[in-house]
Amino acid sequence: MTERPYVLLSCATSLDGYIDDATGQRLLLSNDADLDRIDEVRAGCDAILVGAGTVRRDDPRLLVRSAARRAERVARGLAASPTRVTVTGCGDLDPGARVFTTGATARLIYCATSGVEKVRERLGDIATVVHSGEPVDLAAVLADLAARGIGRLLVEGGASMHTQFLASGLADELHLVVAPFFVGDGRAPRFVRDGSFPWHAGHRAQIVEVRQIGDVALVRYALSDRCPG
Numbered sequence: 001m002t003e004r005p006y007v008l009l010s011c012a013t014s015l016d017g018y019i020d021d022a023t024g025q026r027l028l029l030s031n032d033a034d035l036d037r038i039d040e041v042r043a044g045c046d047a048i049l050v051g052a053g054t055v056r057r058d059d060p061r062l063l064v065r066s067a068a069r070r071a072e073r074v075a076r077g078l079a080a081s082p083t084r085v086t087v088t089g090c091g092d093l094d095p096g097a098r099v100f101t102t103g104a105t106a107r108l109i110y111c112a113t114s115g116v117e118k119v120r121e122r123l124g125d126i127a128t129v130v131h132s133g134e135p136v137d138l139a140a141v142l143a144d145l146a147a148r149g150i151g152r153l154l155v156e157g158g159a160s161m162h163t164q165f166l167a168s169g170l171a172d173e174l175h176l177v178v179a180p181f182f183v184g185d186g187r188a189p190r191f192v193r194d195g196s197f198p199w200h201a202g203h204r205a206q207i208v209e210v211r212q213i214g215d216v217a218l219v220r221y222a223l224s225d226r227c228p229g
Contacts, residue, residue: 002188003140003142003143003146003204003228004143004145004146005046005142005145005146005150005151005152005153006151006152006153006172006173006221006226007045007142007153007155007165007170007171007172007173007176008041008045008152008154008155008171008172008173008174008184009152009155009165009166009171009173009174009175010038010041010151010154010155010156010174010175010177011156011157011162011167011174011176011177011181011191012030012034012176012177012178012179012191012216013029013031013176013177013178013191014029014178014179014182014183015178015179015180015181015182016182016183016184017190017194018183018185018188018189018190018191019157019158019159019188019189019190019191020057020060020183020188021065021188022185022187022188023119023186024031025062026057027060027183028179029092029179029216030177030179030216031213031214031215031216032185032214033213033214034177034213034214034216034218035065036066036172036193037070037213037218039064039066040069041156042062042064042081042082043064043069043070043072043073043082043153043177044152045080045082045153045154045158046082046083046149046150046151046153047082047083047084047085047108047145047150047152047153047154047157048060048062048082048083048084048085048150048153048154048155049069049085049086049087049154049155049156049161049162050085050086050087050091050151050155050156050157050158050161050162051086051087051088051100051157051160052086052087052088052090052092052093053158053159054156054157054161055086055093055097055099055158056092056094056097056160057094058158059097059098059099060098060101061099061103061186062082062085062098062099062156063080063081063097063102063103063105064080064081069117076158079104079106079193080103080104081103081105081112082105082154083104083105083107084099084105084106084107084108084110085108085109085110085145085149085153086099086108086109086110086127087105087109087110087111087132087136087138087141087161088110088111088112088119088136088223089111089112089114089115089117089135089136090112090118090181091111091112091115091117091118091122092113093114093119093122093123093125095122095123095126100121100123100126100127106128107126107128107186108117108125108127108128108145108148109123109127109129109130109133110130110132110136111126111129111130111132111136111137111146112132112134112136113131113132113133113134114134116129116131123129125165129153130144132144132169134193136171138164138165139166139168139170142170145178154171154204155171156162158203159189159190159191159192159193161190162192162195163192163193163195166195166197166198166199166223167196167197167198169224170200170205171207171223171224172222172223172224172226172227173220173221173222173224173227174205174220174221174225175218175220176191176218176219176220176221177213177216177217177218177219178216178217178219178222179216180215180216181213182187198223199223203217205222205223206221206222206229207219207220207221207222208220208222208227
C-alpha cells in the first residue's frame with residue numbers, strides 16, 4: 001500500500017472561477033452528460049471526500065447514481081458506492097444531513113481534536129470519527145485512509161478543501177469543468193481561496209485532456225508524476 005491514496009480533485013466553475021452564487025439556492029454549473037461522467041469517476045474511486053461546509057451548503061449524498069455502476073462494483077466485491085469522508089474543524093455537522101442518512105456505505109469523519117467530542121455526541125455511531133490534529137492534518141488523513149485500504153480518493157470540495165489539498169501538494173490530478181457563464185458576485189465562493197500553490201507562472205500544471213461535454217468544457221490536469229498521461 002502506498003503512503004497515501006491517489007488524490008483526484010473535481011470541480012465545476014463559472015467562467016470567472018466561482019463554484020456557486022451568493023443566493024440560498026445551489027447553482028447548477030454542470031449538465032446531465034457531465035454529471036454522468038462524474039458518476040463514472042465516483043464509481044472508480046474508493047472514497048469521496050468533502051469538507052463540512054459542503055455538507056452544510058449542498059447537502060450531498062455522495063453516492064454512485066447509476067444502478068448499473070453500483071451493480072458492477074458489487075460484482076467486484078466492493079460496496080455499491082465509495083466510502084464517504086467528511087473533514088471538519090469545529091464538528092458542526094447535522095446528523096440529518098443526507099450524507100449520514102442515505103445509503104449503507106461506510107462513513108468516516110476526520111475531525112480536529114477540539115471538535116471530536118461534539119461530533120460524537122451529535123452523530124453517535126452513524127460514522128467513524130477520527131482524531132486528525134489541531135487543525136486537521138490532511139497528510140495524516142491521507143495516511144489513515146491508505147491504512148484503511150483506500151487507494152483512490154475523489155475530493156469534491158468545497159473551496160477550503162481544494163485550497164488545502166492543492167497548496168499542500170497533495171493532489172495528483174484535477175478535473176476542472178468550466179460552465180459557459182459568469183457569476184460576477186464577489187460574495188460568492190470561488191474554486192480556491194488565497195494560498196501559495198506549487199503551480200504558478202514559473203511552474204505550470206500539465207494538461208492531459210481537454211474535452212467538450214455539451215455546453216461545458218472539461219480540462220484535466222496532471223498535478224504529479226502519478227497522474228497517467
